[in-house]
Amino acid sequence: MKPKSENSRVNPHSAETPLLAVRNLKTWFPIKRGLFSMTAGHVRAVDDVSFIISRNETLGLVGESGCGKTTLGRTLLGLERATAGDILFDGTSISTLGRRQMNRLRRHIQVVFQDPMSSLNPRMNVMDIITEGLEQFGMIEGSKQEHAARLLGEVGMSPDAVFRYPHEFSGGQRQRISIARALSLKPDLIICDEAVSALDVSVQAQVINLLLGLQKGHRLSYLFISHDLSVVSNIADRVAVMYLGQIVEIGKTSDIVQNPLHPYTRALIAAVPVAGGKKIEDNVVRGEAPSPASPPEGCRFHPRCPEVMAVCRRVPPAELDRDGRKVTCHLYEQPAAMHGRS
Ligand SMILES: Nc1ncnc2c1ncn2[C@@H]1O[C@H](COP(=O)(O)OP(=O)(O)O)[C@@H](O)[C@H]1O
Ligand SMILES: [Mg+2]
DSSP, rough: OHHHHHHHHHTOOOOTSSSSEEEEEEEEEEEETTTEEEEEEEEEEEEEEEEEETOOEEEEEEEEETTSSSHHHHHTTTTTTOOOOEEEEEEEEEGGOOOOOOOHHTTTTTEOSSSSHSOOOTOOOOHHHHHHHHHHHOOOOOHHHHHHHHHHHHOOOOOOGGGGGGGSOOOOHHHHHHHHHHHOOOOSEEEEEEEESSHHHHHHHHHHHHHHHHHHHTTTTEEEEESSSHHTTTTTTTEEETTTEEEEEEEHHHHHHHOSSSSHHHHHHHHHHTSSSOOTTTOOOOOOOOOOTTTOOOTTTTTOOHHHHHHHHHHOOEEEEETTTTOOOGGOOOGGTTTTOO
16 A cells, blocks of 8 residues: 555546656855855856656766756756755645655656766675665565665676675676666656666667666666767667756757757767768867856857847847757747847
8 A cells, every 4th residue: 555645646647747846946066265154156057957857767968077967957856956946746745744754755866877887885785785774665565685686687787696796796787786776766866867878789778678677577667878979879779968057958869869959959960970860060069168157148058059039138039939849048049039140
């Protein structure tokens, strides 16, 4: 039987309720200065981000290093505090949950990080690593070893691995162990933060295939974070492109890859040729990203944008619906708004 608090959700498990809905989320870090640690400003790591993830869906999140991807993931996991906005899990705002309910929710959102060497405790054997959460939640079925062996089987590893330690495995196998641990608590959503970025290309493909198989078997949703659009396009149903704390374009993967609208998305595709995607040679993103502590006025991308217009320097663009996707760029506004073109 389900605990009462889960039944009191606004609209439990309705087909229309997205598994995750993020609304105008901001996660800012204060910059402290001086003897009295005065707040001198904020790093706007996540700055007004909205999106949904449906059940059984993979949303890719892509953008350069430092654009706020990890902070966004950590905020969803409850590891960072949101400065503003709302996170709804299965229709319920997590800001309304008490501590016990929040702990229960934690089980439903799991994470796989880039570097399993630092996220797997080197002094614990594989059995203890992948059953630690199960023990906390009293969810072990049969013996601990049996349960661990079953989970290892799910990620394509031999049951003999239970008594071995993380350092005895390759990077790809360690990542499989991390996935088994994430899977152990029967989550609905797994956040994969650069989960395959440290692996060789052939191993990356194996781990992505594993994730795709597990998704089918368990009706999982993924937020798949990577700086590499070519990796994201191999797994994601939809892709969100993040720039300096904001989502600048979001839509179906095939649309984003074959017909990118935002100049930043085009630049990302030019920088990394994507299978089946157009390669736009003369549109490589220029220069360094500005600091999220003092983002540029107007459109945040304007200092680097090859298509910059006068309006872009002054006015932040609104999000527009265009060909079934959302893009935040003045280029796609009605012609009247484009008179300021430089
Ligand atoms: N705990 C923190 N305190 C202050 N600034 C942070 C903290 N964590 C991340 N940042 C800053 O927030 C921005 C986004 O970082 P991050 O979310 O790690 O980006 P990404 O994962 O896309 O590389 C960066 O400018 C980073 O320096
Ligand atoms: Mg990161």
